[in-house]
Amino acid sequence: NKYVGDFIKQEVDNFLHKNADIAEVIQQKIQESEKERKAIAGVTKLARERAKKANLHNRKLRDCRIHLNDPKGKGLEEDSCIFITEGDSASGSITKSRDVNTQAVFSLRGKPLNSFGLTKKVVYENEEFNLLQAALNIEDGLDGLRYNKVIVATDADVDGMHIRLLLITFFLQFFPDLIKKGHVYILQTPLFRVRNKKKTIYCYSEDERVNAINELSPNPEITRFKGLGEISPDEFKHFIGKDMRLEQVSLRKTDAVKELLEFYMGKNTMERQNFIIDNLVIEEDLAS
Template sequence: MTLDAAVYDESKIKTLSSLEHIRLRPGMYIGRLGNGSHPDDGIYILLKEVIDNGVDEFIMGAGKTIEIAVGEEGSVRVRDYGRGIPLGKLVECVSVINTGAKYNTDAFQFSVGLNGVGTKAVNALSRRFEVTSFRDGEFARAVFVAGELQEEEKGLSKEKNGTLVEFQPDPAMFPDYTFNREFIRKRLKRYAYLNAGLHLDFDGESFYSEKGLLDLLEAETSGTQLYEPIHFRDKTIEFAFAHTDNYGETYFSFVNGTYTNEGGTHLSAFREGLLKGINEFAGKKFDGEDVREGVVGAVAVKVREPIFESQTKNKLGNTDIRAGIVAVVRDEVSAFLYKNTELAELVIDKIQQSARVRKELQHVRKEAKAKARKVALKIPQLKDCKYHPAPGKPSPSGRENMIFLTEGQSASGSIVSARDPMTQAVFSLKGKPYNVYGQPLATLYKNDEMYSIMRALDIEDSIGRLRFDKIIIATDADVDGLHIRNLILTFFLHYFESLVKRGHVYILETPIFRVRNKEETIYCYSDKERTEAEKKLAGRGSKRRPVEITRFKGLGEISPKEFKQFIGPDMRLQQVDIDTLSEVPRILEFYMGKNTPDRREYIMAHLV
């Protein structure tokens, strides 16, 4: 027997160019690919990498404006007014990995893109990539197709110094992609907040902040903060924070101009410095949980050589900066409180109130845990999955687990039968959840169902211990189902707001209609889709065929065999998102509060 396919010799060794390797293993460089329906999809990472270069120029004092445009066909144009890429190295800087000025600390003291990969990844993953650099009356231009250089040009120019990048993500890498302009706007807002003085122009709208992180905090906590935010800024660190009446703690952390949504060393150091600063001022040893309860904070640091967990820069890993950040935050917080005694009293009052509430809750928590142990060692409504990510660490690429929160036994039965038991868990609600809006935290421990959800997710002590990558609300598409959905969302927004802010909560979209003939079946998610499917399957004239249309009244009516495709790799998920924290109280008050006449009037006015 011969095994020619297994022959291992010199002919099997292959050397890839920089851009070939990026196209072969895109996940190593930009994380997920996606189609633009999620803010972390690859097309937004490509846009971010190009904008980052303009931000780096601003940080170095060159160029105060970045212009961004996205065409209807998915093309992108980014123009900065920095120093421009050195003309003689233009091609290398956008096509050869580990080439760039960001290794030279004289040229770039604080840069996001230190690994020299960003723009190369954009080039490699674009159908067409064009870069033009303008420097001191001259220009150089290069055009690439799928990472391959097509043409170069040099000459004289009257344009202002800077760099123009135009690219179109390759549909072969990003099938059926579209840019969500709201995702882009949110990213540009953050760029503006942490780069005070930088103008970002997009779709005729200018994003600009004069006060930096203080503006961010004002926007996020407007109407909910207990006092004017405390703010500090120097050349390498900026932070701002304020207490609110919300549960838990919420932070926005940044490194060298980019948002680190998973935090890292700088965030943990800021939290420690905040605790030490307040304790130093008060001359007491408050518990960290009490000091940070209700805090909304933002911290941005500039690091000469940042170490990120991946090219997508979600989490900072530098350990050498920790002590310095702790010391600065401690000293500045303590000094601020000494200078502002009235504000300091509000801070201490809030901490003491949090301590009292925590102590009052201790016996309630103890009783709830004892009661849960008597019922069962396991959570009775939970059908768990086998795989869970390590707490506080991102899941390996391509491997995510999820939990479906469903209503009733029939719906959960379909999902349990159709699910992948390795990565998909199911929690079955007994009925309509309790409306917790305006209820104290003790209510969470006295309500069996809500307490069981918290235990299933393992978020009692910390959101960082979440056992699932995605929390998916799966309810019927009728009035009762929508009401249950709102009650679950109220539970998360009221007690565990950070789960929503971090993008863990989703809504499962399931088909409302099944349209079929003898040859084909089409599942439809709206009346419009049903009408189109009916026309397609019925045919025209003498070739008209009978069409069967079934309306699913609930999830339990969909057979497990059918349901499997709706919770498979192509499942339709709608991520629950809130623009700012300050929106939450207003939304909950309107939809879940006691203003029944106003709500009824709104619903009737918008009823279709």
């Protein structure tokens, strides 16, 4: 009733009056939300029309047949996933190897935009982000999410790591619940193939390579995969099956998203430079 409403309002007013720092944070959040609403108001309608049109002829998306929350999923809804790859070469191998019932593929055109500090307006203005948002169906929240697992599949080199970071930044900046609720993963693919005439071992680390060499000695054939595109579709099917190695992207309760993004994706501060220097690992050329 009105008395209860007035009482609650008075208590909130008193609390904010006594806690000016909290009141300031709330006011800032309100202002940021209002600014964002105004920024995207003029582009959402056009973006949605473009997305619908593009999805009908989107060469970058190879969809699957069964999706999360599919009423006719036959119990395979939880297996639905989408691989986000870099370039046509990697996406080609995955597309030929995938399970067309539950595995979709979305191909990026090189490195995506660093979205840190940008408003959600960029999601609608950037064609690639807009298409990815539409493919996942998360514009209005996770209720319509089409895939249980969103899997980032990039090369295990500097460029691939950078693309992973840019995609995670995009999700944290605009769709943090996608990570908080455990839907985002990194695909681990082998760095080496060690084989002799009788056996083949795929190795995901230097330690595994050494163990494989010892097991298959003497003189096994050693191949280093420099990128996903170098792995044939016949081999790739072993790495995206039921036993594929996935590393879940997660947040601890103590993690502050804004501060994390500021540190890793903000201006190149001396603090971050020192962190990189202190944690830099120089690897020998493992191919030699």
